[in-house]
Amino acid sequence: DVKVTQSSRYLVKRTGEKVFLECVQDMDHENMFWYRQDPGLGLRLIYFSYDVKMKEKGDIPEGYSVSREKKERFSLILESASTNQTSMYLCASIGFGRAVTEAFFGQGTRLTVV
Amino acid sequence: QKEVEQNSGPLSVPEGAIASLNCTYSDRGSQSFFWYRQYSGKSPELIMFIYSNGDKEDGRFTAQLNKASQYVSLLIRDSQPSDSATYLCAVNEGNNRLAFGKGNQVVVIP
Numbered sequence: 353d354v355k356v357t358q359s360s361r362y363l364v365k366r367t368g369e370k371v372f373l374e375c376v377q378d379m380d381h382e383n384m385f386w387y388r389q390d391p392g393l394g395l396r397l398i399y400f401s402y403d404v405k406m407k408e409k410g411d412i413p414e415g416y417s418v419s420r421e422k423k424e425r426f427s428l429i430l431e432s433a434s435t436n437q438t439s440m441y442l443c444a445s446i447g448f449g450r451a452v453t454e455a456f457f458g459q460g461t462r463l464t465v466v
Numbered sequence: 467q468k469e470v471e472q473n474s475g476p477l478s479v480p481e482g483a484i485a486s487l488n489c490t491y492s493d494r495g496s497q498s499f500f501w502y503r504q505y506s507g508k509s510p511e512l513i514m515f516i517y518s519n520g521d522k523e524d525g526r527f528t529a530q531l532n533k534a535s536q537y538v539s540l541l542i543r544d545s546q547p548s549d550s551a552t553y554l555c556a557v558n559e560g561n562n563r564l565a566f567g568k569g570n571q572v573v574v575i576p
Contacts, residue, residue, distance in 0.1 A: 383561075383562045385563075385564075387566075392568065393568065394554070394566055394567060394568035394569055395510075395554065395566040397563070397565075400563065402561070442509055442510075444564075446562045446564070447562075452498070452515045453498070453558070453562055454500065454512045454515065455500075455502075455510075455512070455556070455564055457509035457510050457511070458509060459508075459509055460508075460509050
């Protein structure tokens with residue numbers, strides 16, 4: 353069974369802290385993505401990666417960075433957390449599923465920055 | 467960023483009725499289209515995908531694609547309370563990068 357695992361379901365951090373969100377997939381997919389989801393704004397792409405050590409900016413990369421040192425792991429880093437980064441963060445691994453290339457999502461991390 | 471629009475507000479349907487959701491997209495070159503269902507507090511899951519113009523049926527779900535008019539729709543027949551969720555339209559922008567609409571909330575009233 354396909355599995356994308358995010359390290360935390362809920363996280364509370366203080367303003368200015370460096371925050372690491374981890375995502376691991378077991379499907380040997382090359383493509384991994386980080387989104388944030390906010391009410392009324394939908395899913396917005398932060399960063400994505402097509403291969404180890406490769407990264408591409410998405411639509412809202414400001415204030416974030418990523419790391420992909422191993423194929424199965426894609427980390428999202430908030431360099432200095434701010435309250436406007438309070439959100440639901442979703443990691444996705446994209447590859448061949450039910451006869452189609454589809455996105456498999458992790459369970460999400462709800463981050464609150466206080 | 468290519469646009470994916472889901473403009474209608476929350477949709478309330480009686481149990482057993484048909485729920486109809488619409489989505490338009492801006493990139494005429496888009497080739498593959500997806501509908502994801504997201505229950506409150508959960509992550510999205512794929513329920514339908516479509517590549518070709520016309521209808522595609524899977525159980526109580528039917529996806530309809532019209533590339534000339536750049537829209538894709540989802541019909542849920544015989545709606546059940548378990549269908550109450552947010553439905554996200556997604557378009558493959560190329561290189562497996564998906565653009566998502568903002569979603570439509572569906573509430574099925576018993």
